[in-house]
Amino acid sequence: MRIRDLRCVVLAAVVAVAALSGSPLTAQAPAGQGFTPAKTAAGHPDLQGVWRAWNLAKYDLEAHGAKPGVPAGLGFVVDPADGKIPYQPAARKRRAENYAGTKDPDPWKNADPLVKCYLPGVPRITYIGWPFQIIQAADIVTISYEWSHKKRLIPVTKVAPPPDPEDVNNWNGVPRGRWEGNTLVVDNTNFNGYAWFDMAGNFSSPALKVVERYTLLGPDTLQYEATMTDPKVYTRPWTIRMQLQRQKDVGILDYECTAMLDELGIHHTWPREFEPPEF
Amino acid sequence: MSMRGRFLLSVTTALFLAALITVPAAGQAAGQAGRGGGAGAEGGRGGGRGAAVPPAGPIPRRADGKPDFTGRWDGSGGVLHNTVILEEHPGGFGIQAGGTLVVDPKDGTIPYQPWALAERNRRREDANGYEDQVGHCEFYEIARLASFAFDMMHSGPQVVINHTQHITRVIDTSRREHLPQSIRLWLGDPIGRWEGDTLVVDTTNLNGKGRMALGGDFYSADAHLVERFAMKDSNTINWTLTVTDPKVFARPWTMTSHDPMKRLAPAANFDGEDTCHEGNVDLVHLKNVYDQAHGNGGAARWPPVYPQGPATGGTR
Numbered sequence: 325m326r327i328r329d330l331r332c333v334v335l336a337a338v339v340a341v342a343a344l345s346g347s348p349l350t351a352q353a354p355a356g357q358g359f360t361p362a363k364t365a366a367g368h369p370d371l372q373g374v375w376r377a378w379n380l381a382k383y384d385l386e387a388h389g390a391k392p393g394v395p396a397g398l399g400f401v402v403d404p405a406d407g408k409i410p411y412q413p414a415a416r417k418r419r420a421e422n423y424a425g426t427k428d429p430d431p432w433k434n435a436d437p438l439v440k441c442y443l444p445g446v447p448r449i450t451y452i453g454w455p456f457q458i459i460q461a462a463d464i465v466t467i468s469y470e471w472s473h474k475k476r477l478i479p480v481t482k483v484a485p486p487p488d489p490e491d492v493n494n495w496n497g498v499p500r501g502r503w504e505g506n507t508l509v510v511d512n513t514n515f516n517g518y519a520w521f522d523m524a525g526n527f528s529s530p531a532l533k534v535v536e537r538y539t540l541l542g543p544d545t546l547q548y549e550a551t552m553t554d555p556k557v558y559t560r561p562w563t564i565r566m567q568l569q570r571q572k573d574v575g576i577l578d579y580e581c582t583a584m585l586d587e588l589g590i591h592h593t594w595p596r597e598f599e600p601p602e603f
Numbered sequence: 604m605s606m607r608g609r610f611l612l613s614v615t616t617a618l619f620l621a622a623l624i625t626v627p628a629a630g631q632a633a634g635q636a637g638r639g640g641g642a643g644a645e646g647g648r649g650g651g652r653g654a655a656v657p658p659a660g661p662i663p664r665r666a667d668g669k670p671d672f673t674g675r676w677d678g679s680g681g682v683l684h685n686t687v688i689l690e691e692h693p694g695g696f697g698i699q700a701g702g703t704l705v706v707d708p709k710d711g712t713i714p715y716q717p718w719a720l721a722e723r724n725r726r727r728e729d730a731n732g733y734e735d736q737v738g739h740c741e742f743y744e745i746a747r748l749a750s751f752a753f754d755m756m757h758s759g760p761q762v763v764i765n766h767t768q769h770i771t772r773v774i775d776t777s778r779r780e781h782l783p784q785s786i787r788l789w790l791g792d793p794i795g796r797w798e799g800d801t802l803v804v805d806t807t808n809l810n811g812k813g814r815m816a817l818g819g820d821f822y823s824a825d826a827h828l829v830e831r832f833a834m835k836d837s838n839t840i841n842w843t844l845t846v847t848d849p850k851v852f853a854r855p856w857t858m859t860s861h862d863p864m865k866r867l868a869p870a871a872n873f874d875g876e877d878t879c880h881e882g883n884v885d886l887v888h889l890k891n892v893y894d895q896a897h898g899n900g901g902a903a904r905w906p907p908v909y910p911q912g913p914a915t916g917g918t919r
Contacts, residue, residue, distance in 0.1 A: 365666075372758055442881050457773065459763050461673065461756040464873075466763065468771035472880075473742060473789075475769045477873035487874055494876040514874075575773055578788050582880055583741050583812070586906045592739070592880070593887040 361506055361540040366462035368480070369506040371538055373458060374571040375546050377451035384524035385409065385564055394523070403551075403563040409526055415557040415603060422525025431585065432594040435525070437518055441472065441581035441592065443495035445519020446512050446534050447550040449474065451566065457576050458538075465501055465508065472581040478510055486513045493530060495519050508538040517601035529556040529603035544570035556603045654868030659838040662800055665757060670800050670834040672762060675867040677752040678842055678860030688818035689713065689746070689858060706843070707857040713820060714853040718912045726819030730896030733889040734907045735814055740879035742789035743770060744813035745806070745828060746820075746844055749860045752867055762795055762802060768877045774804050781807050787824060789813055802832040811909075822848045823911070832864075840864040850912055 361369040380397040387399040387407055401407045411419060425435025438444055444452055454471040463481040468474075480501040492498060498514035517530035537549040546568040553561040585592050663671040682699050691711055694700030703711030715723060725731060737743055743751075743766070751767035760777035776795035786792070792808035811824030822828075826848035833841040841863050847855040897904055 443876070443878070457771075459756065459758045459761075459771075459773075461758075464756075466756070466765060466771065468763075468773070473768075473770050475765065475771050477765070479873070484872065487872075492874050494874075495878065495881065496876060498874045574782070575775065576771075577786065578742070578790070580741050580789060582739055583736070583789075586739065586741075589902075589905055591890060591902070591905065592883070593890050595887075596882055596884050 359506075359540055359542050364460050364462075366460070368460060368462075368503055369508070369540065370460065371458050371508060371540060371546065372460050374455050374575055375458065375568040376455040376571050377453065377548070377566060377568050379451065379566055381451040381564070381566055382448075382453050382522060385522050385526055386524070388524065400564040400566050401562055402565045404560070410559045410562055412557060412559055415527075418602065419525045419527060422520065422527055424525075426523060426525065431590060431592070436523060437520060438523075440594075441585060443474065443519060444471070445515070445521070446476075446496050446499075447536060447548075447552075447564065448519060448521050449496065450536075450548055450550075450568075454579055455571050455576060468576055470576045471579050473578060480508070489514050489530070493517075497532070497534065504537075506539060508536075510536040510538075512536065517603070518598065527557070528552065528554045529601055531556045531603075541567065544572070546570070654871075656838060656866050656868050659836040661837060662834050663837050669797055670802070671757065672755040672802070672832065672834065672840070673757060675752060675754050675869055676840060676864045677867050678840075678862050678864035679750045679752070680861040682750075682861065687816060689816050689820050690818075692818075701861075704858045704861065705856060706859050707845075708854070714856050716851060716853055716912065718910065719821075719851040722910050722912075723819045723821060726814065726821065728896075730892055731819075732817075733886075733893035735817065735889075736789075736812060737814070737817070738886055738889050740768075740883055742813060743768065744815045745790060745830070746815040746858060747813075749842065749844075754870070768879060774802075776802075784808065787811075791828065798831075800834050802834075804828075804830040804832070806830070821851070822846055823850045825850050835863070838866040 361371070364370045364372070379400075380395060381400050383391075383394045383397070385400050386409060388394070388396060390396040399407045401409060404410055409419075422435055426439070428434045431440045434440070438448070438452070443449075449469055449471065450456070452471060454469065456467055456469040459466040459468065463479065465478040465480055467476045467478065469476075474496075476496060476499055478499040478501040480503065483500050483502065486492075486498045486500060492514050493516040494514055495516055495518060497512035500511045500513075502509050502511075512534040515528065515530050515532045515534075517528060517532065520527050532552060532554045535551045535553075537547075537551075539547045539549075541547050547565065548568050549563060549565045551561050551563040552558065582592055663673075665671045682701070687698055688701070689704050690713060691703040692698070692701055705711045705713055708714055713723075726734065732738065737747070748766045748770065753767070754765040756763045756765070758773075760775060762774040762776065764772040764774070766772065770790075772790060772793060774793045774795040776797065778794050781794060782792045786808055787810035788808055789810055789812065791806035793804050793806045795802055795804050797803070806828040807826075809822070809824050809826055809828075811822070811826075814821050826846055829845045829847075831841075831843045831845075833843075835841060841859070843857050843859045845855055845857040846852065894902065
């Protein structure tokens with residue numbers, strides 16, 4: 325076996341372990357037990373439709389007081405039980421530096437990559453406030469996001485191992501999907517480490533692995549869970565959970581982030597300089 | 604400057620933008636700009652060449668008897684004609700010569716009103732290439748999307764087209780009324796209906812900010828677009844686009860793709876990511892050209908205010 329193939333196998337094993345170790349709360353009380361979703365023609369739970377997070381997660385995944393332009397609110401971290409992201413000490417310091425860098429209105433000087441309209445990453449793209457549509461074909465789930473016309477194509481059958489992270493590293497990672505009962509589970513690997521989780525500076529390294537779980541709780545309520553594992557930045561895996569609401573009145577429209585910069589007269593011609601990730 | 608001179612200049616703009624639009628397979632490797640972004644084009648990798656497509660057979664059908672468009676399609680003929688220039692044009696400077704894609708009028712020329720032709724030619728100038736939304740990694744226009752392979756699928760009454768650069772179009776065949784006029788969209792509001800084995804897509808509510816091609820072709824926000832996806836057999840779709848816009852054109856006109864849209868083998872994977880904006884190192888060059896041509900007024904002219912033509916003929 326070539327070394328590269330071996331790496332794929334190791335990576336797949338790591339993903340599998342991450343999947344097993346994640347979501348302890350869900351394991352105790354499977355979500356969506358009381359609701360049986362309709363099935364697609366392929367026999368999969370039908371999660372299709374337009375969904376939206378109407379919550380404060382985009383500001384800060386942890387409980388927080390009010391800040392300029394930011395309402396106070398509870399957090400979304402359900403594991404650990406204290407609701408805090410389990411940072412290692414150096415990473416916690418880095419998070420604070422990240423947030424301190426978010427005060428400049430000039431996109432080029434602002435530390436938050438989203439202010440530059442860079443890809444939000446996973447899971448942030450789920451709850452930045454714009455809706456997304458889930459479209460299920462037999463072998464692939466498309467999630468089309470209104471924000472800057474992004475999308476993710478998630479294979480759910482005939483799933484190959486993810487590519488070598490040295491060959492492919494993405495802002496949104498590389499997704500691999502599967503069905504667990506009525507839950508769509510998406511294992512995400514191959515991150516480039518540049519995306520943040522929210523406007524509070526929460527972050528990861530390229531070693532990040534994200535396991536997302538999409539479960540219908542009722543006809544118009546979709547539970548979203550994501551478990552983050554990154555031994556370079558956190559002391560242990562951590563999990564967020566929130567409910568997304570079905571948007572019935574209109575489909576996906578458009579929000580072209582860079583065009584909004586254009587409208588403001590901001591030229592997005594800054595140099596594309598990406599320092600290697602610190603962690 | 605003569606029109607020919609202008610055209611040659613515009614070709615250099617084309618080369619800048621060609622670096623952005625690129626060929627999917629080559630993009631990721633060729634355009635890296637640090638780890639965070641490159642000029643790669645997302646979309647299916649592999650498949651297509653080498654992978655087998657079954658021979659053409661009868662039209663595949665869904666449970667309701669309508670054609671099943673599920674699959675990967677390409678009408679570009681392997682070249683980027685649609686993204687460069689829609690009418691007959693000479694080759695050179697990296698652009699392949701091409702015939703017109705306009706099938707009506709018969710002379711193959713887009714029937715612009717005089718003011719609009721002047722505006723099209725202004726946009727075509729090299730100095731104004733910075734105004735092209737594709738250079739900013741913003742939405743390709745519908746005609747322009749026909750130059751790239753795309754995946755189609757069905758979701759209930761919706762026909763979904765997964766285009767290049769993360770662009771998705773969701774075409775509802777159950778809706779009858781367009782969105783309120785106050786909602787304006789880059790790719791408009793598409794409503795589908797069936798005429799036999801043809802999917803007819805009716806689009807309004809455009810925002811008028813897109814270009815149909817690098818060569819500056821455009822319509823206004825009041826345009827009414829009708830696409831026809833006519834399935835001929837299991838491997839062939841004939842596609843046409845009819846543009847009606849009394850504000851810009853003397854009469855409706857119709858274009859098609861370079862080739863009939865042919866079925867490709869399914870993509871090998873979708874692991875690539877479009878990072879056009881994250882790696883957009885070319886935009887600054889387009890802006891430099893723009894600033895040089897317009898002096899210090901370059902920035903002051905931004906964002907551009909496009910001529911709207913005579914006040915007659917509009918529907919809004």
